[in-house]
Amino acid sequence: MGRGTTAKIGLRNPAPGLTGGLVLGLAVLTFGAVMIGPYGLTPGQTLAALVGMGDDQAEIVVWNIRLPRVIAALVVGAALAAAGASYQALFRNPLVSPDILGVSAGAGLGAVAGIFLSLPVAAIQASAFVGGMAAVGAVTLVASMVRNTDRTLTLVLIGVVIGALAGASTSLLKVMADPYDQLPAITFWLLGSLAAITTEDILPALPMVLVGLVPLGLLRWRINVLSLGDEEARALGVEAGRTRLLVIVAATLITASVTALAGVVGWVGLVIPHIARMLVGPGFGRLLPASVLIGAGYLLVVDTLARTIAQAEVPLGILTAVIGAPFFVWLLARGRQGWS
Amino acid sequence: MMLEAHDLAIGHGTRTIGTGLGLTVAAGDILCLLGPNGCGKTTLFRTLLGLLPALSGSIRLGGAPISTQSRVDIARRIAYVPQAHAPPFPFEALEIVLMGRTARLGPFAQPGARDRAVALNAMERLGIGDLAHRDYSRLSGGQRQLVLIARALAQDTPLIVMDEPTASLDFGNQAQVLAQISRLADAASAEGRGVILSTHDPDQAFALNARALLMHEGRIRADGPARDVLTETALSAVYGIPVSVETTRSGRKVCLPSRAMASDGPKENIASGGDI
Numbered sequence: 375m376g377r378g379t380t381a382k383i384g385l386r387n388p389a390p391g392l393t394g395g396l397v398l399g400l401a402v403l404t405f406g407a408v409m410i411g412p413y414g415l416t417p418g419q420t421l422a423a424l425v426g427m428g429d430d431q432a433e434i435v436v437w438n439i440r441l442p443r444v445i446a447a448l449v450v451g452a453a454l455a456a457a458g459a460s461y462q463a464l465f466r467n468p469l470v471s472p473d474i475l476g477v478s479a480g481a482g483l484g485a486v487a488g489i490f491l492s493l494p495v496a497a498i499q500a501s502a503f504v505g506g507m508a509a510v511g512a513v514t515l516v517a518s519m520v521r522n523t524d525r526t527l528t529l530v531l532i533g534v535v536i537g538a539l540a541g542a543s544t545s546l547l548k549v550m551a552d553p554y555d556q557l558p559a560i561t562f563w564l565l566g567s568l569a570a571i572t573t574e575d576i577l578p579a580l581p582m583v584l585v586g587l588v589p590l591g592l593l594r595w596r597i598n599v600l601s602l603g604d605e606e607a608r609a610l611g612v613e614a615g616r617t618r619l620l621v622i623v624a625a626t627l628i629t630a631s632v633t634a635l636a637g638v639v640g641w642v643g644l645v646i647p648h649i650a651r652m653l654v655g656p657g658f659g660r661l662l663p664a665s666v667l668i669g670a671g672y673l674l675v676v677d678t679l680a681r682t683i684a685q686a687e688v689p690l691g692i693l694t695a696v697i698g699a700p701f702f703v704w705l706l707a708r709g710r711q712g713w714s
Numbered sequence: 715m716m717l718e719a720h721d722l723a724i725g726h727g728t729r730t731i732g733t734g735l736g737l738t739v740a741a742g743d744i745l746c747l748l749g750p751n752g753c754g755k756t757t758l759f760r761t762l763l764g765l766l767p768a769l770s771g772s773i774r775l776g777g778a779p780i781s782t783q784s785r786v787d788i789a790r791r792i793a794y795v796p797q798a799h800a801p802p803f804p805f806e807a808l809e810i811v812l813m814g815r816t817a818r819l820g821p822f823a824q825p826g827a828r829d830r831a832v833a834l835n836a837m838e839r840l841g842i843g844d845l846a847h848r849d850y851s852r853l854s855g856g857q858r859q860l861v862l863i864a865r866a867l868a869q870d871t872p873l874i875v876m877d878e879p880t881a882s883l884d885f886g887n888q889a890q891v892l893a894q895i896s897r898l899a900d901a902a903s904a905e906g907r908g909v910i911l912s913t914h915d916p917d918q919a920f921a922l923n924a925r926a927l928l929m930h931e932g933r934i935r936a937d938g939p940a941r942d943v944l945t946e947t948a949l950s951a952v953y954g955i956p957v958s959v960e961t962t963r964s965g966r967k968v969c970l971p972s973r974a975m976a977s978d979g980p981k982e983n984i985a986s987g988g989d990i
Contacts, residue, residue: 463803466801466802467802468802468803521727592821592822593821593822594824595816595819595823595824595825596816596821598805598809598813599813599816601801601802601803602801602813603801605760605765605796606794606796608764608765608785609763609765609788609789609793609794609796610789610794610813610814610816610817610869611785611786611788611789611790611816611817612785612816613784613785614785651803651804655804655805655806656803656804656805657805657809659824
């Protein structure tokens with residue numbers, strides 16, 4: 375350890391203009407995604423339709439079909455990546471994904487129950503949202519009743535338990551469901567898809583995602599401190615239990631909202647925070663916006679592939695797994711940081 | 715009195731680890747906590763930091779009972795230097811030091827330019843200013859320990875608690891960290907700070923010219939200046955091996971296990987694993 379030279383005041387600055395670059399890239403991807411599809415549009419037609427000067431048919435395609443889906447993909451990707459980054463910091467483990475506390479399993483059960491009872495689409499979404507929130511609520515409640523010194527580990531283990539129970543209930547409903555009508559809908563929902571998305575579907579999810587993002591943004595410094603572990607965070611002046619609960623509620627709200635919208639889309643919340651961390655470092659103040667931007671762009675690309683590479687829609691969850699799994703292996707192979 | 719513990723019982727839930735513990739730390743004190751593995755040092759520290767509720771007895775920190783104070787209040791009065799660890803994410807060393815400023819920030823605030831200056835100043839003071847932008851998770855154990863001490867300085871508290879600051883460090887790094895603690899202690903006296911540290915090496919209590927607190931089986935066996943308290947009899951009794959205290963040519967005291975122990979075989983405290 376050498377003598378102190380006068381180090382520059384200020385933290386590591388990510389490459390200048392990185393955020394600008396990400397925003398610009400996202401804008402280009404968005405424009406491209408609006409343009410691409412079975413009804414071919416030129417860049418000029420797309421632009422004209424976007425500013426309200428296109429021909430009727432192009433405007434209908436852009437405004438009624440493409441844009442809702444593009445916006446949904448952006449929101450879902452951004453939300454899952456933000457929730458993933460939060461959960462990873464909170465549980466001090468880069469291998470954690472947003473469904474660690476059973477939100478996906480709960481939302482899955484909620485949606486499958488809705489489909490099983492032949493509820494209307496909006497009710498199925500509401501049921502999925504309630505299921506996701508209820509699962510995490512049950513996990514935190516049960517964990518608070520278990521006396522154990524390692525609260526984080528307790529939470530994760532109870533999450534596994536509740537997730538398994540929800541999964542078993544989902545399987546039971548699948549067995550009982552009408553194999554010609556309900557079962558395909560259930561399977562498709564559990565794999566995630568934005569195929570049937572409309573503006574009306576997005577509107578309720580959007581404010582909830584924003585409401586969830588606000589506390590994550592405000593608590594960005596304390597989330598850094600929490601990633602040192604409960605005991606140290608408390609010694610540094612953070613009410614660890616309360617802060618963690620707030621972060622869990624916010625991240626769960628975000629995940630449950632978009633899972634109700636798109637079904638269970640895996641891997642985004644696991645992989646994207648890693649890429650963001652490679653670009654801007656682990657500081658949550660920079661990690662959160664970077665994850666949001668990259669996650670939005672990533673899911674937009676994947677969803678555009680999902681609706682264009684084959685005659686039929688490819689479920690999102692299949693594509694994110696096919697892309698995410700090998701990528702994650704590569705990350706681990708080159709990874710240098712450990713995890714606890 | 716900055717920290718005052720009286721007739722303290724410590725432990726987890728129904729399991730009592732220590733009883734009848736009392737200690738005081740005043741401005742400028744260096745208190746060196748010694749005792750075999752499992753004697754309750756770490757549990758005592760966690761209780762003094764308010765991380766673990768006391769089973770009975772009282773702790774007053776800065777004049778008020780610790781049980782009535784918020785985490786922010788406590789963190790402004792007492793800083794904790796844990797054993798060097800690696801966080802799961804590659805934070806910069808400066809970011810780790812900046813986390814010491816958390817108790818001075820509002821709940822939604824980010825550290826500002828002033829906090830950065832304080833953090834960097836703390837690092838410069840320990841001679842590790844050049845590590846500021848290095849990846850903390852890739853520093854050596856000794857460097858990490860110094861970064862954590864810098865974080866305690868940035869926390870700007872009248873009291874600092876260090877849990878075995880030289881454990882798991884090599885010979886050279888131990889000497890470096892100890893020298894910094896000694897410097898810090900000098901500075902601490904001038905600034906009216908107090909330092910409490912635990913160690914497995916009685917020589918360090920002599921080297922730091924500290925007040926020594928000898929703990930054994932959950933009780934405090936002796937409390938006083940190291941040269942008075944760390945006698946051959948007391949150390950032999952507590953560690954369960956014959957210990958001789960000798961004076962070097964430079965006049966410093968050192969402790970040595972006597973030769974006789976080699977044939978005695980391992981004692982229970984060697985086999986009893988890590989600290990509780």
